[in-house]
Amino acid sequence: MSLESPSDSPGDTEPDGDKVCAVCGDRATGYHFHVMSCEGCKGFFRRSMIKGVRFTCPLSRRCPVTKAKRRQCQAWGSGVSDHCRRCPRSLCRGDSGDGGMGVAVIMSEEALQRRRALRGQRGQPGGQPGGQPGGLTAEQQELIDLLIAAHQRTFDSSFSQFTHYWPAVRLYIPSPPGPGVPAGGSPPLSPTEDVLPDVFSMLPHFADLSTFMIQQVINFAKEIPVFRCRGRGKRGRDLPGATPLTCPLLPP
Amino acid sequence: MSLESPSDSPGDTEPDGDKVCAVCGDRATGYHFHVMSCEGCKGFFRRSMIKGVRFTCPLSRRCPVTKAKRRQCQAWGSGVSDHCRRCPRSLCRGDSGDGGMGVAVIMSEEALQRRRALRGQRGQPGGQPGGQPGGLTAEQQELIDLLIAAHQRTFDSSFSQFTHYWPAVRLYIPSPPGPGVPAGGSPPLSPTEDVLPDVFSMLPHFADLSTFMIQQVINFAKEIPVFRCRGRGKRGRDLPGATPLTCPLLPP
DNA sequence: GACAGTTCATTCAGTTCA
DNA sequence: TGAACTGAATGAACTGTC
Ligand SMILES: [Zn+2]
Ligand SMILES: [Zn+2]
Ligand SMILES: [Zn+2]
Ligand SMILES: [Zn+2]
Numbered sequence: 337m338s339l340e341s342p343s344d345s346p347g348d349t350e351p352d353g354d355k356v357c358a359v360c361g362d363r364a365t366g367y368h369f370h371v372m373s374c375e376g377c378k379g380f381f382r383r384s385m386i387k388g389v390r391f392t393c394p395l396s397r398r399c400p401v402t403k404a405k406r407r408q409c410q411a412w413g414s415g416v417s418d419h420c421r422r423c424p425r426s427l428c429r430g431d432s433g434d435g436g437m438g439v440a441v442i443m444s445e446e447a448l449q450r451r452r453a454l455r456g457q458r459g460q461p462g463g464q465p466g467g468q469p470g471g472l473t474a475e476q477q478e479l480i481d482l483l484i485a486a487h488q489r490t491f492d493s494s495f496s497q498f499t500h501y502w503p504a505v506r507l508y509i510p511s512p513p514g515p516g517v518p519a520g521g522s523p524p525l526s527p528t529e530d531v532l533p534d535v536f537s538m539l540p541h542f543a544d545l546s547t548f549m550i551q552q553v554i555n556f557a558k559e560i561p562v563f564r565c566r567g568r569g570k571r572g573r574d575l576p577g578a579t580p581l582t583c584p585l586l587p588p
Numbered sequence: 589m590s591l592e593s594p595s596d597s598p599g600d601t602e603p604d605g606d607k608v609c610a611v612c613g614d615r616a617t618g619y620h621f622h623v624m625s626c627e628g629c630k631g632f633f634r635r636s637m638i639k640g641v642r643f644t645c646p647l648s649r650r651c652p653v654t655k656a657k658r659r660q661c662q663a664w665g666s667g668v669s670d671h672c673r674r675c676p677r678s679l680c681r682g683d684s685g686d687g688g689m690g691v692a693v694i695m696s697e698e699a700l701q702r703r704r705a706l707r708g709q710r711g712q713p714g715g716q717p718g719g720q721p722g723g724l725t726a727e728q729q730e731l732i733d734l735l736i737a738a739h740q741r742t743f744d745s746s747f748s749q750f751t752h753y754w755p756a757v758r759l760y761i762p763s764p765p766g767p768g769v770p771a772g773g774s775p776p777l778s779p780t781e782d783v784l785p786d787v788f789s790m791l792p793h794f795a796d797l798s799t800f801m802i803q804q805v806i807n808f809a810k811e812i813p814v815f816r817c818r819g820r821g822k823r824g825r826d827l828p829g830a831t832p833l834t835c836p837l838l839p840p
Numbered sequence: 841g842a843c844a845g846t847t848c849a850t851t852c853a854g855t856t857c858a
Numbered sequence: 859t860g861a862a863c864t865g866a867a868t869g870a871a872c873t874g875t876c
Contacts, residue, residue, distance in 0.1 A: 365843090366841095366842060366843065367842080367843070368843070368844085369843095369844090374869085375869055375870060375871085376868070376869050376870090377869095378843095378844095378869090379867095379868065379869055379870095380867085380868075380869085382844090382845080383867080383868085617852090618850095618851065618852065619851080619852070620852070620853085621852095621853090626860085627859095627860055627861060627862085628859070628860050628861090629860095630852095630853095630860090631859070631860055631861095632859075632860085634853090634854080635859090695853075695854075700854075703854085703866090
């Protein structure tokens, strides 16, 4: 506001002057879950993570989100139990991946329990560090929770995304001569064999499909902190040596 | 931004003092379905939506509505089961699209079922977030409900509107010889070409007809939140950047 | 100071019932 | 029909840790 003189020393002459929520455009209060965001989006995101909500919206990342209507998704309406902010730029990790808030930075419920218990009686005498009920250490339990959460958030259990990958032409595969049920899904559109499109002509389609599936795996991996590559972290405070982390994509 | 009277300072001399229902002028209790409205109008509107009533009134949006006679429509009389409030400013979304009380803000019946069931047994052990009965996610079920509702509200199942589009002259089309209906795209316009009245003279008629049908499709689309272009939202709070939304008409 | 989590007043859906 | 209610979601303000 006050300073616009060209010779201004420069902390960060970000065009917006102040911090702006990358999700809804409101005034941001800092980085929350790796994303510059406002209090509202911060709260919304943690609540969503706790509930295990998946962020998918028909509009993908084209659903506009503003402060005024960040809670009325154009695609889903507002009365619906899920509001918008589920598709937009950062919050919604969507399909392509400029990984936004989507990552499991949230403390697990178990971790919170432990912390709360700890807070209750601080200087306890016999503080057993590793004494866990199930025989697992805290770290192990943490990792398990993490993996399960990542799976639930990224696995398209209804396979609805696959519908984008129908082949342009159906490939007719002759049913095995046995008593197999013909009911399957294939309508009897062409018993004539030579009508078949060349198998090779479908290779591009398979390429698309496998690309998609690989992306799915990557999305899963991105939910796991270990695999997160922070790209160019905006925060100057990131350890200099660790900043340009190589991103170990997938272990063979 | 309520400052216009220079020296006026008194407690809030807001003309209406408190919130006012944009529909009937009664005291409003907040935004309901996107419209500042009173408890009465709120209830009326939800009930109407549930019953699937379409808001059209001979007086269009010129039927005056006040608290006193908000339920006695000038056009429909008062003894009639439907009262007014079906045409006025906001409540009636009418045909033009300045989205009033918001169409799809209502929770679908299925969504309610789900919520009620959820409320019944809260602390269930295996709280599966994505576990849906039919294998559909909440979003998918929501979308289906949405589409069905939109169809039912806009589809002219009696085709009564088509009566406006009778051709001035009937075109005689000889029935095709074979049993198969050439449903494809090309009508059999070859057989006896010269007997027919000039096809071209009917083009204007077809133009009108197809225009009408396209309008029908658009009406359907407008019921779907994704396709709704909000025009100029009444609420000044809309962020300026998002106001002139492009309206993605229909995907191919 | 930055950023996790926590609290709680407020808003606005749906629900009840005279 | 509508006043009064229940309850989920929200977000500003807060506490606590590093
Ligand atoms: Zn935000
Ligand atoms: Zn959306
Ligand atoms: Zn009213
Ligand atoms: Zn009327």
